Amino acid sequence: METLYDLFPLERAEITNKGLFFNGNWYSCSVAIKEQWFIFKEVISREIPIYVDRNDNEYILVVLTDGSLTIAYRITDEIGMSEQNKLSYQEKIRDLKQQLKKRKRVRK
Numbered sequence: 515m516e517t518l519y520d521l522f523p524l525e526r527a528e529i530t531n532k533g534l535f536f537n538g539n540w541y542s543c544s545v546a547i548k549e550q551w552f553i554f555k556e557v558i559s560r561e562i563p564i565y566v567d568r569n570d571n572e573y574i575l576v577v578l579t580d581g582s583l584t585i586a587y588r589i590t591d592e593i594g595m596s597e598q599n600k601l602s603y604q605e606k607i608r609d610l611k612q613q614l615k616k617r618k619r620v621r622k
Contacts, residue, residue: 522565522566522568522575523565523566524563524564524565525537525563525564525565525566526564527541527561527562527564527574529552529561529562531554532552533546534546534562534564534574534586536566536574537566537571539571540589541573541576541586541588541589542586542587542589543576543584544584545576545578546576546586562576562577563577564576564577564586565577565583572587573585573586574586
């Protein structure tokens with residue numbers, strides 16, 4: 515019978531102000547956000563044990579201090595919006611604002 519160690523090797527992730535860093539990827543989970551793991555008053559390096567799925571880097575299993583596990587999902591800081599998409603978005607927002615103004619005038 516396979517154990518957790520066989521399916522998910524135990525590794526260590528670095529806790530930084532940008533998230534959990536492991537193998538060139540950034541991860542985050544609700545526990546880290548709730549407990550504010552990523553807020554540092556000074557530059558320190560902390561690590562946390564994790565289990566890794568060798569076949570899928572979209573998530574890691576974070577070992578919490580009480581021994582339980584939580585899932586941290588891969589995050590990215592890239593914003594893939596082209597200049598044309600930004601302009602289109604801004605135009606739609608302006609249109610919506612105009613529609614709201616017209617509705618308010620009609621109600622008066």
